[in-house]
Amino acid sequence: MSAHSHTHSDLTKNQSLVMDALSSSEGPLSAYTILDQLRDNGMRAPLQVYRALDKLVEYGLVHRLESLNAFVACRHPNCDSNKTxxxxxxxxxxxxxxxxxxxxxxxxxxxxxxxxxxxxxxxxxxxxxxxxxxxx
Amino acid sequence: MSAHSHTHSDLTKNQSLVMDALSSSEGPLSAYTILDQLRDNGMRAPLQVYRALDKLVEYGLVHRLESLNAFVACRHPNCDSNKTxxxxxxxxxxxxxxxxxxxxxxxxxxxxxxxxxxxxxxxxxxxxxxxxxxxx
DNA sequence: CGCAATCTTGTAATGAGATAACATCACCTA
DNA sequence: TAGGTGATGTTATCTCATTACAAGATTGCG
Missing domain, CATH: 3.30.1490.190 (Ferric-uptake regulator, C-terminal dimerisarion domain)
Structure with a gap:
């Protein structure tokens, strides 16, 4: 299954919120930064963000930057998360x-x-x- | 300056303790694991361990594993920390x-x-x- | 339909990793 | 001996991540 087979419409509400936050950001965001940005949209606890991030990473829509403890939206045109x-x-x-x-x-x-x-x-x-x- | 120009005798007490803990470990250790192992040797606060680790990394004797938030003693025979x-x-x-x-x-x-x-x-x-x- | 199984969500509490701020001590040197 | 420099010790705090449990929502099937 290709990583990008998940379209935006497949995402749950929280996943969409987190995805949008990352997509509209110039650089990587930490989970807590995302949480702060989404407080007005119903996000209240870190776990809500982390759960969404886990799924988005699994779908290949988001990457985790290990050296920053932060996350970025995938911007690679034909990204296959299996690739290096x-x-x-x-x-x-x-x-x-x-x-x-x-x-x-x-x-x-x-x-x-x-x-x-x-x-x-x-x-x-x-x-x-x-x-x-x-x-x- | 070669990374390994620092011999063990150059190290301070805390640096030696941390270095020994890492050298005698089979795998990577987190800073807090090191701290726990060295409580009986006078280590009491995370910062003591982190300070020692900072220096050891600087000397090229220890590497930080970003994806694990942990540290390992350098085991590469002719390690030059500038290399990939x-x-x-x-x-x-x-x-x-x-x-x-x-x-x-x-x-x-x-x-x-x-x-x-x-x-x-x-x-x-x-x-x-x-x-x-x-x-x- | 009605009930159970399962998956997603919300919330609170806590664990784990890292650093800031400040006081103190040891050593070298002019 | 006075003063600078670097290492130490201690407390508090900050950031990142997960555990545990309760409550909805959804699906599948009798």
Whole structure:
């Protein structure tokens, strides 16, 4: 099943609220930031947000950034959550660029295979400065 | 300066305690687990552990695993903390294998360059099953 | 229909990870 | 010996995440 087979209409109310919050954000948001933004929409407890996030991540609509303890809406055109995704996180403006790279994915699979490691999930997060923030 | 230019004798008391705890552990430890293990040695507050960990990471003796919020002693023979390190984390036994791969490092640098991203630090963490745990 | 099974939701409380702020101590050096 | 620097100790607080339990909603089937 493709990750994006879930359309917006499939989502529950809370899932839609969280999805919208992430989609309209410039950068990653923490669960508690999302909660604060959605207080007026009936969100009251962290767990409501975390439950929605869990599902959205499962559907491949949202990614979790391990190094930030935060979440971003998937912006990759043909995102397949099974692929290795590379996140480039700007340490100045906090924006995140999300890309895939066939060579790198292949490389990671090769490394795992050579170590006889049964790969389940890859996390690749790069920290640095995005083009816009290097001009300072 | 090479990451491992800091020998054990350079370390302060707290740093040594934390280093020993990590070195003698089979897998990664959280800061609070380390704290609990060292209560009898005078460690009383999280900050004492975090301060030691900060220095040990800075010296390249310890790595932080972003996806686990935990820390491991560096076991790579000629570890240079500037290199891209690949962590393979077993989801069954929690042991961590730490390797470097020149091709992958090159690949990541190439990707960053092609996106005009000024790379500062790379996090590559693979989740799955180690060889020993696949026999189940 | 009516009831049970199951899934989603709401709420409160708590666990786990990390840091801020401030006081103190040890050591080096001019 | 006075003063600077870095390491320590302590308390409180902040952020991130989950457990436990109650209450609705929905589906399936007699």
């Amino acid at each position: 995704i590379i996140f480039m996180i700007c340490e100045a403006c906090d924006k995140v660029n999300e890309i895939t790279d066939a060579a790198l994915a292949k490389n990671i699979n090769k490394i795992a295979a050579s170590e006889k490691f049964a790969l389940n999930k890859s996390t690749v997060e790069l920290r640095g400065l995005c083009p816009a923030c290097q001009t300072d | 390190i690949i962590f393979m984390i077993c989801e069954a036994c929690d042991k961590v294998n730490e390797i470097t791969d020149a091709a992958l490092a090159k690949n990541i640098n190439k990707i960053a360059a092609s996106e005009k991203f000024a790379l500062n630090k790379s996090t590559v963490e693979l989740r799955g099953l180690c060889p020993a745990c696949q026999t189940d």
